[in-house]
Amino acid sequence: MIRLALKMLFGDRGKYLLLVSGLTFSTLLMTQFPSVFCGLMTWTYANMFNSRSHIWVMDPKAEQSLDSKPLRDTDVNRVRSVAGVAWAAPYFQGTLQARMPDGNFKLVTLVGLDATTLAGAPALLLQGSLDELRLPNTIITDEFGLDRFSEGQRNPDGSPRRIGIGDTIEINDREARIVGVAKTRRSFTGGPFVFTTYDRAVLYAPQQRKMLTFILAAGEPGLSDEEVCRRIAAETGLRALTEEEFRWSTIWWYVRNTGIPFAIGSIVLIGAIVGMLIAAQTFHAFVLENLRNFAALKAMGASNGRLTAMLAVQSLTTGLIGYGIGAGVASVVLRFFVRLGKVGVYTPWQLPVAVLGVILLISGFSALLGIIRVTRTEPAIVFR
Amino acid sequence: MPDPLPPSRPAITVRQLDKSFGEGDARIDVLKRVDFSACEGEMMFLVGPSGCGKTTLLSIIAGTLAGDAGEIDVLGQSLPRLTRAEVTAFRARYIGFVFQQFNLIPTLTVLENVAVPLLIQGAPMRTALARAQESLARVGIPEKVREHPGRLSGGQQQRVAIARALVHEPRVIICDEPTASLDRENGQRVMALLRDVARDPRRCVVVVTHDPRTYPFADRMSEMEDGRILRVLQTPAEIGAAHTEKL
Ligand SMILES: Nc1ncnc2c1ncn2[C@@H]1O[C@H](COP(=O)(O)OP(=O)(O)OP(=O)(O)O)[C@@H](O)[C@H]1O
Numbered sequence A: 001m002i003r004l005a006l007k008m009l010f011g012d013r014g015k016y017l018l019l020v021s022g023l024t025f026s027t028l029l030m031t032q033f034p035s036v037f038c039g040l041m042t043w044t045y046a047n048m049f050n051s052r053s054h055i056w057v058m059d060p061k062a063e064q065s066l067d068s069k070p071l072r073d074t075d076v077n078r079v080r081s082v083a084g085v086a087w088a089a090p091y092f093q094g095t096l097q098a099r100m101p102d103g104n105f106k107l108v109t110l111v112g113l114d115a116t117t118l119a120g121a122p123a124l125l126l127q128g129s130l131d132e133l134r135l136p137n138t139i140i141t142d143e144f145g146l147d148r149f150s151e152g153q154r155n156p157d158g159s160p161r162r163i164g165i166g167d168t169i170e171i172n173d174r175e176a177r178i179v180g181v182a183k184t185r186r187s188f189t190g191g192p193f194v195f196t197t198y199d200r201a202v203l204y205a206p207q208q209r210k211m212l213t214f215i216l217a218a219g220e221p222g223l224s225d226e227e228v229c230r231r232i233a234a235e236t237g238l239r240a241l242t243e244e245e246f247r248w249s250t251i252w253w254y255v256r257n258t259g260i261p262f263a264i265g266s267i268v269l270i271g272a273i274v275g276m277l278i279a280a281q282t283f284h285a286f287v288l289e290n291l292r293n294f295a296a297l298k299a300m301g302a303s304n305g306r307l308t309a310m311l312a313v314q315s316l317t318t319g320l321i322g323y324g325i326g327a328g329v330a331s332v333v334l335r336f337f338v339r340l341g342k343v344g345v346y347t348p349w350q351l352p353v354a355v356l357g358v359i360l361l362i363s364g365f366s367a368l369l370g371i372i373r374v375t376r377t378e379p380a381i382v383f384r
Numbered sequence B: 001m002p003d004p005l006p007p008s009r010p011a012i013t014v015r016q017l018d019k020s021f022g023e024g025d026a027r028i029d030v031l032k033r034v035d036f037s038a039c040e041g042e043m044m045f046l047v048g049p050s051g052c053g054k055t056t057l058l059s060i061i062a063g064t065l066a067g068d069a070g071e072i073d074v075l076g077q078s079l080p081r082l083t084r085a086e087v088t089a090f091r092a093r094y095i096g097f098v099f100q101q102f103n104l105i106p107t108l109t110v111l112e113n114v115a116v117p118l119l120i121q122g123a124p125m126r127t128a129l130a131r132a133q134e135s136l137a138r139v140g141i142p143e144k145v146r147e148h149p150g151r152l153s154g155g156q157q158q159r160v161a162i163a164r165a166l167v168h169e170p171r172v173i174i175c176d177e178p179t180a181s182l183d184r185e186n187g188q189r190v191m192a193l194l195r196d197v198a199r200d201p202r203r204c205v206v207v208v209t210h211d212p213r214t215y216p217f218a219d220r221m222s223e224m225e226d227g228r229i230l231r232v233l234q235t236p237a238e239i240g241a242a243h244t245e246k247l
């Protein structure tokens, strides 16, 4: 009977394709936009990918990774002296203009690291060496930085010139020699990353009274990060978050303070509703068209339970096929987006699972309408 | 001298059956204290003017509709005593249907359509299809079994429907105007087929018809009018008289 149910479904090709495409469309919208949203969100905490630290200490009013409410330089020592803190290091972060050899300006995210420990340095260097950062006037940038810095560069013979290791750019009239290329995650503000030592970063950046953006820290072995954070907060009055807490604090800040989640949320909702309408409406039409056939099956002795199973199989099969195609198309489109590099894409595993849940819900709902309709149909109508 | 045939046992017995539709002023009494019976090995016709309640009576015998009052015994089983689920299972096992509108499922092949009653009873697909093939051979449609019913003529479709009604060897076959959608020639052919089916001494075929040209196929004939059985014609002579009378 199940096989017959499927044949009944596939036999009505037009309606079947409409059903599947409704669900495919829904799946696509519901997967793609949230993935782009999540990708965008990963950009907001890009510095937590590039600079790994167990604990981030910041101004009590700071909430997210691009907040600039600087601390005093002496705060590093106050954090160091908290019992249970193994080490603490200064961390500068700022967005500023870097002047290129040809006089053009480019926006960069400058990161200053503690000169002795280089705590928070990028984990993966594609070229060059981290140690050279200790030499005077040196920086490490990322591949995106090389692209940006190379824009408009010419060799003496006029051919395009690729900036690379050993080349020098200027940041605020100070020389900066590239000694390494790091693998980084892109920042929300759009500029490439430039890593240097804290002392030099402070010189590159426009002078302000307080320059210390964050303090990176780690606890003594045996203490949980949460416990160490609690102690730092209690003793210094600063805000101390574990990496995980800081990440979520950042994400929630963007969710609360920008229209992005709302915009994405409404698209997802529209996708779900449109998909649901198309699917439920088409399935209903399918059931109505087949009502006489279902009634004939009933007359011939098919129980309501059997017909229910048939309808459930018909609707869930369509749901799964629609979801499969939708998810496939979404992954192709998203891969294309990634290659384009203009938007961030991140699909946490929960997303496809949730979308599958919604699709199954839609299918279940359509099936339910059909089941109610069919179980209420009198088999005697087949005589009319 | 050969022994007389043993008296055939009743397959269907209906006594004092009432059925009405609607409530209050809108109420219509469709069946009024109907008595009806049909025996094993016979082809019983049910005739009468349009709206007299033939289809209603047939639906109640088939268990697709419940009566209001009265006894309905089919193959020794009292239908009003069964639950809805039991009636459904009973129908699946013992009753075959031939409808005026054929009611073949257009998206299934001819073979699959014929296999449906067996599949409803839970037979495996392979066995069901094999028996469907046999049943189709019996009604004279051994080819075209992988076609969809829409590609067949009306007469062929009705023969497919008969193959479907026979495939699970039901003891009672219910036919509501099986020839009404067919031309004369195909109608005769379908009736001859049903006539043949009713030769099985354990099987009872009840046929509702409007078409006097089919009367000669009947063993007995119940005449209905306005919700009552007027008379039951018992002999070929009586039926023949009714036949000429109608023509
Ligand atoms: N479900 C129903 N609800 C209301 N009235 C009904 C219903 N089914 C049948 N009737 C009425 O009952 C009466 C008898 O109907 P039925 O279909 O049994 O007649 P019939 O003898 O089969 O007629 P025909 O030869 O035209 O098929 C008709 O007046 C019909 O309108």
Ligand SMILES: [Mg+2]
Binding pocket: B054, B055, B056, B176
């Ligand atoms: Mg009728």
